[in-house]
Amino acid sequence: xxxxxxxxxxxxxxxxxxxxxxxxxxxxxxxxxxxxxxxxxxxxxxxxxxxxxxxxxxxxxxxxxxxxxxxxxxxxxxxxxxxxxxxxxxxxxxxxxxxxxxxxxxxxxxxxxxxxxxxxxxxxxxxxxxxxxxxxxxxxxxxxxxxxxxxxxxxxxxxxxxxxxxxxxxxxxxxxxxxxxxxxxxxxxxxxxxxxxxxxxxxxxxxxxxxxxxxxxxxxxxxxxxxxxxxxxxxxxxxxxxxxxxxxxxxxxxxxxxxxxxxxxxxxxxxxxxxxxxxxxxxxxxxxxxxxxxxxxxxxxxxxxxxxxxxxxxxxxxxxxxxxx
Amino acid sequence: xxxxxxxxxxxxxxxxxxxxxxxxxxxxxxxxxxxxxxxxxxxxxxxxxxxxxxxxxxxxxxxxxxxxxxxxxxxxxxxxxxxxxxxxxxxxxxxxxxxxxxxxxxxxxxxxxxxxxxxxxxxxxxxxxxxxxxxxxxxxxxxxxxxxxxxxxxxxxxxxxxxxxxxxxxxxxxxxxxxxxxxxxxxxxxxxxxxxxxxxxxxxxxxxxxxxxxxxxxxxxxxxxxxxxxxxxxxxxxxxxxxxxxxxxxxxxxxxxxxxxxxxxxxxxxxxxxxxxxxxxxxxxxxxxxxxxxxxxxxxxxxxxxxxxxxxxxxxxxxxxxxxxxxxxxxxxxxxxxxxxxxxxxxxxxxxxxxxxxxxxxxxxxxxxxxxxxxxxxxxxxxxxxxxxxxxxxxxxxxxxxxxxxxxxxxxxxxxxxxxxxxxxxxxxxxxxxxxxxxxxxxxxxxxxxxxxxxxxxxxxxxxxxxxxxxxxxxxxxxxxxxxxxxxxxxxxxxxxxxxxxxxxxxxxxxxxxxxxxxxxxxxxxxxxxxxxxxxxxxxxxxxxxxxxxxxxxx
Numbered sequence: 001x002x003x004x005x006x007x008x009x010x011x012x013x014x015x016x017x018x019x020x021x022x023x024x025x026x027x028x029x030x031x032x033x034x035x036x037x038x039x040x041x042x043x044x045x046x047x048x049x050x051x052x053x054x055x056x057x058x059x060x061x062x063x064x065x066x067x068x069x070x071x072x073x074x075x076x077x078x079x080x081x082x083x084x085x086x087x088x089x090x091x092x093x094x095x096x097x098x099x100x101x102x103x104x105x106x107x108x109x110x111x112x113x114x115x116x117x118x119x120x121x122x123x124x125x126x127x128x129x130x131x132x133x134x135x136x137x138x139x140x141x142x143x144x145x146x147x148x149x150x151x152x153x154x155x156x157x158x159x160x161x162x163x164x165x166x167x168x169x170x171x172x173x174x175x176x177x178x179x180x181x182x183x184x185x186x187x188x189x190x191x192x193x194x195x196x197x198x199x200x201x202x203x204x205x206x207x208x209x210x211x212x213x214x215x216x217x218x219x220x221x222x223x224x225x226x227x228x229x230x231x232x233x234x235x236x237x238x239x240x241x242x243x244x245x246x247x248x249x250x251x252x253x254x255x256x257x258x259x260x261x262x263x264x265x266x267x268x269x270x271x272x273x274x275x276x277x278x279x280x281x282x283x284x285x286x287x288x289x290x291x292x293x294x295x296x297x298x299x300x301x302x303x304x305x306x307x308x309x310x311x312x313x314x315x316x317x318x319x320x321x322x323x324x325x
Numbered sequence: 326x327x328x329x330x331x332x333x334x335x336x337x338x339x340x341x342x343x344x345x346x347x348x349x350x351x352x353x354x355x356x357x358x359x360x361x362x363x364x365x366x367x368x369x370x371x372x373x374x375x376x377x378x379x380x381x382x383x384x385x386x387x388x389x390x391x392x393x394x395x396x397x398x399x400x401x402x403x404x405x406x407x408x409x410x411x412x413x414x415x416x417x418x419x420x421x422x423x424x425x426x427x428x429x430x431x432x433x434x435x436x437x438x439x440x441x442x443x444x445x446x447x448x449x450x451x452x453x454x455x456x457x458x459x460x461x462x463x464x465x466x467x468x469x470x471x472x473x474x475x476x477x478x479x480x481x482x483x484x485x486x487x488x489x490x491x492x493x494x495x496x497x498x499x500x501x502x503x504x505x506x507x508x509x510x511x512x513x514x515x516x517x518x519x520x521x522x523x524x525x526x527x528x529x530x531x532x533x534x535x536x537x538x539x540x541x542x543x544x545x546x547x548x549x550x551x552x553x554x555x556x557x558x559x560x561x562x563x564x565x566x567x568x569x570x571x572x573x574x575x576x577x578x579x580x581x582x583x584x585x586x587x588x589x590x591x592x593x594x595x596x597x598x599x600x601x602x603x604x605x606x607x608x609x610x611x612x613x614x615x616x617x618x619x620x621x622x623x624x625x626x627x628x629x630x631x632x633x634x635x636x637x638x639x640x641x642x643x644x645x646x647x648x649x650x651x652x653x654x655x656x657x658x659x660x661x662x663x664x665x666x667x668x669x670x671x672x673x674x675x676x677x678x679x680x681x682x683x684x685x686x687x688x689x690x691x692x693x694x695x696x697x698x699x700x701x702x703x704x705x706x707x708x709x710x711x712x713x714x715x716x717x718x719x720x721x722x723x724x725x726x727x728x729x730x731x732x733x734x735x736x737x738x739x740x741x742x743x744x745x746x747x748x749x750x751x752x753x754x755x756x757x758x759x760x761x762x763x764x765x766x767x768x769x770x771x772x773x774x775x776x777x778x779x780x781x782x783x784x785x786x787x788x789x790x791x792x793x794x795x796x797x798x799x800x801x802x803x804x805x806x807x808x809x810x811x812x813x814x815x816x817x818x819x820x821x822x823x824x825x826x827x828x829x830x831x832x833x834x835x836x837x838x839x840x841x842x843x844x845x846x847x848x849x850x851x852x853x854x855x856x857x858x859x860x861x862x863x864x865x866x867x868x869x870x871x872x873x874x875x876x877x878x879x880x
Contacts, residue, residue: 038418049643050456084563085555086694095713151743159747166748167739168715173545175718176710273739275553275714283552288415 003316010312014305019071021301025294026070029285030063036083036288057083070294079298080291082284089295092280097262097299098179099169100269100276104261106192107199112254115204119211119250120243123219135212138205146202147267153194154271164194167273195272199265203257207250214246221245248319252311259307263300369865369873373796375406376428379417388762389786392504392815393431396788399809400429403855404872405802421789423455425462428794429806433507435784438526438582439672440831440838441488445472448495462792463500476673477666479603484668489840492831496843499803500792503785503827505816506834510823512766513756514749515776517541520730523780524584525834529570529758531581531592531727535705539731541755546734548758549745553714553738558697559679560639570758574719574734576679576702579608579627579659580671586836588671592727594622594680594703595659603666606675608659615724616682617707624654629683631661637692645677705729714738750774767821781834785827796874801862805855808847 037054054060058069073080079089115138122131157164165171169191170182182188218224219242227237264278277296284292316322378400380393390411397409407429412420420426436443446458449472453459468491475487495501509527520538524530528537539546550567559576562568581592590596595608614622635646648667653660667673682701689695699708705725709718717736721729737754739745746765748754750772760766760777770777788810790797797803812826825832829843847854856866863875 033413033416035415035419038415038422049638049640052638053640081694082555086558086561087556087696091696099714154744166744166753167741168737170712170715172547172716172737172753173543173718173733173735176712176716270740271744273737273741273744275712275738279740280553280714 006316007313010309014309017305018298018302021305022071022074022294022298023067025297025301026067029288029290029293030066032288036290038288074298079295082292083289084284084287084292089291092292093277093295093299096275096277096280099274100264100278101261102183103192103195103269103274103276104199104264105258107196107203108254108257108261110196111200111203112207112250112257114200115207116211116247116250118204119208120215120238120246122208122212123215123246124238124242126216131212134208138208141201141203142205144202145267146198146265147271149201150195150198150268150271153198157194165191169274195268195274198272199268206253206257210250210253211243211246214249215242218242218246248315251314251318255307255311255314256304259304260300262303263296368876369867370876371874373405373802373872373874374794375408376400376794376797377426378407378409378429378431379420379427380409380411381414381417381432382411385414388819389431389433392786392819395815395819396429396431396504396810399811399852400806402852402870403805403809404859404866404870405796405806406871422460425455425460425791425793428791428797430460430789430791431504431786433784434787435782436831436835437672437783438586438676439669440783440835441475441484441491441669442673444488444491445476447501448472448491460791461500461789463498464792465494465498468494476668477603478668479600479666485837488831488838489842492829492840492843495830496828496840497804498800499790499807501787501789501830502807502810502846503830503832504788504810504812505786505820505824506827506832507782507784507786507824508779509782510760510762510766510777510779511756511758512749512760512769512775512777514752514754514774516774517752517755518546518776521778522584523778525586525780525783527782528778529573531573531705532583534574535727535729537730539755541752544732546731546756547737547754548734548756549737549739549748549754550759551738551740551742551745554711554717554736556697557700557708557711558692558695559681559700559702560634560637560641560692561694561697562641564641566759571717571719572679572702573704574706574729575700575704575708576681577614577622577704578676578679580675582672582676586672586838588675594627595675598671598675600670604663606661606663606670608661608675610657610659611726612657614703614726616685616703617701617722618682618685620682620684622680622682622703624657624659626683627659627680628652628654629687630678630681633681633686633692634678639693642678645674648674706734709733762820762823764821766823779823781825781832783832783834785830785832799862801858801864804846805858808851808855808858810846810851813848 036057037059051060058066061069079093081088082092118134122134125131153164154166158166170185170187174187177185224237224242227241232241262277263281264276266278266282268274269276269279280292281296283289284296378393378397381390383390394409397407400407421430443458446452448459448463448465448468450459450464450466450469453462453464471487471491475484475491478484478487509523509525511521511528513521517540518537519540520536521528522533522536524533528534537546552567554567554571556562556568557571559572577594579593579595580588580598583589583592588598594611594614596611597609599607601607608627610622610624610627616622631649631652634642635649639646649661649663651662680703682703685701686692698711701708703725705722705728706719707722709720711717715738718733720733721731736758739748742761742765745754745757746769749757750769752774766777769775788807790803790806792798816822816824816826826848828845829839831839833839859872860866865873865875867873
């Protein structure tokens with residue numbers, strides 16, 4: 001099978017997967033206990049007005065009619081309006097997704113850079129004290145709840161030392177600016193440091209451990225001995241030959257992790273008052289705001305599926321041994 | 326464990342509420358529900374049925390969750406067989422208000438600015454079907470006329486007497502009873518903020534907000550809220566407190582009610598009003614007032630607003646637009662003609678609908694779904710900027726006839742309450758528009774730079790009983806249940822003493838409207854008082870403490 005056949009087959013699979021996810025989401029939210037109208041209808045309203053409200057949400061139609069309308073809207077990229085605020089779900093995504101991405105992607109870049117670098121050295125210096133410390137650090141980072149680390153960081157560096165901001169993306173009362181203008185301001189970077197450090201501490205363990213294991217496998221292969229026999233420097237062998245070959249599994253993991261980044265980190269967004277999509281997603285689920293909940297979960301699913309797809313393609317591009325059969 | 330209201334050990338108390346909560350149901354009164362027990366109840370009828378007390382999850386409202394568990398426990402101690410069941414809020418609300426699938430229910434309710442407006446909705450016998458306000462199923466044909474007539478009575482003294490009669494009757498029949506009267510409460514940084522004045526609806530009201538003074542570099546009032554605001558559409562929101570706070574100051578109302586519960590021309594867009602007959606009200610509009618964009622506020626804007634709200638059937642103001650037939654303008658006077666006579670017209674109508682600029686709304690065909698990015702009103706605060714999900718800033722509108730005493734009011738969205746309190750102590754924030762009663766408030770109340778002001782509010786945690794259930798259709802059983810509510814313990818241990826024990830649906834905060842002679846239930850040893858009430862009514866309590874119907878009623 002050629003590359004184009006593989007691409008078409010995977011694209012079709014992607015479509016089917018998305019449809020399955022969209023259907024599962026639709027059913028899941030409607031099977032959950034709870035009535036979305038309970039949050040917006042008050043007993044003071046007349047029956048006529050109550051009925052009008054329910055009809056405006058389309059909740060009086062049979063489930064299959066609601067489902068068909070939902071799929072039809074999805075095909076035209078209409079994610080609907082929030083039950084709670086009447087806002088277009090697309091606008092909700094446009095508002096909160098960039099904030100989440102800028103936080104999560106920065107954290108991922110930091111985490112993967114540090115994780116991969118440490119992974120290379122821990123693999124290379126196997127059995128050393130350095131390796132033990134790095135592995136323990138990685139395991140602690142993965143095990144300790146990140147929200148607790150976040151609260152600790154806030155308490156020490158925010159409340160007591162006063163060197164990091166306590167909440168949000170900008171200083172209180174700093175006014176409204178454009179997104180990019182904000183992102184490149186010192187105030188924003190000051191607010192970004194603490195949540196990025198906490199997230200990176202959590203996420204770096206994964207690439208570190210994968211890279212270490214992959215390095216150990218690579219270092220036991222014959223071509224490393226050949227490199228040494230050729231008289232290459234240890235540094236050249238470590239980075240140019242071992243790390244490069246060991247890098248593939250990390251790359252796949254990184255692509256998938258980027259997919260998950262779209263969902264944000266609800267706990268970190270809450271602890272640091274970061275106005276991201278994760279917080280909105282949870283709020284929508286709790287309030288039975290179906291359109292917003294479905295829309296945000298769909299975007300999350302789409303990004304994970306897409307990044308899986310990208311990882312598959314990248315593997316083929318980077319490793320000549322991989323075929324498309 | 327029996328809770329004596331005057332002697333509560335906190336550790337025991339918390340163990341009890343937690344254990345009850347974890348179990349998800351209160352223990353049964355000395356016997357298994359699967360077997361009948363009638364030891365010592367030879368002349369008794371059958372046991373009372375098992376009752377369901379619906380509870381919200383702990384994370385939705387922890388204090389109320391614990392309180393419900395505690396009341397459930399006390400009802401079991403009384404000898405009733407009560408199972409406390411936890412439901413997600415939407416499910417709970419549907420089960421109670423639509424399906425009537427409950428025996429006891431508790432959540433927060435408020436009467437608003439007029440104590441009589443919600444009475445028919447909650448207690449009129451024509452309102453007992455699904456999704457209507459009278460979910461307890463209370464029907465009293467003798468009370469029905471009074472419930473309706475008080476809304477049409479213009480003479481204040483007569484109306485007060487009617488409301489007193491209503492309170493007396495409801496105090497005896499107890500379909501609904503207040504557990505605790507909830508206060509309006511505001512915590513603030515007293516180095517920067519002062520001059521709060523009380524108002525029954527809360528400190529966000531126009532009057533306290535235009536009285537409060539701020540001392541800091543930029544003269545900014547800085548508060549926070551846990552949730553994002555969502556919308557700036559005054560016709561398209563869902564009556565959420567966080568948005569009421571904004572629209573209260575962005576828009577003017579024809580008439581505003583002051584802290585003495587009187588219509589006050591000094592606070593109102595109208596400077597005079599007249600009532601030529603029972604179904605007509607005339608308002609004289611304030612002259613030379615302008616919208617935030619500089620256009621003049623005219624009587625045409627008022628007529629447009631009232632017609633527009635009615636024509637588009639805005640759900641939020643459905644109670645109001647169903648009241649009036651037509652609106653006309655004559656010079657600076659606006660005449661509103663109502664379908665039926667209304668007594669407290671200013672509390673029920675004139676102070677409710679925000680007046681909108683015609684030139685901004687005229688072109689909006691679907692106002693409830695309109696996307697409003699920069700609202701234009703005529704109130705004492707005008708829109709400054711809104712970073713969705715992050716911050717809202719409203720600035721002083723200097724041309725208002727009653728300007729605020731600060732330059733800007735900023736709200737930052739901060740979900741984490743420990744962060745909020747930390748920022749309040751540092752002075753980065755200087756007031757908490759929604760001050761939740763809890764440990765943070767208790768611990769910080771004594772700090773030198775933290776001020777806490779509270780005043781009795783219009784709301785309470787209600788204890789409602791479903792009169793459709795066998796046993797609860799008898800006033801004696803309902804009264805016994807009310808006796809058993811450990812109000813003092815709930816207030817002292819769960820609400821840290823910030824609330825007040827509730828005895829009357831129309832509390833003392835309503836001044837002369839509150840009837841001081843309403844029946845008081847047992848403050849101490851409530852379970853014993855409840856048992857006595859049951860026995861006096863012929864019910865039999867067996868050796869296991871279980872309540873049985875009187876023999877006759879069983880037969």
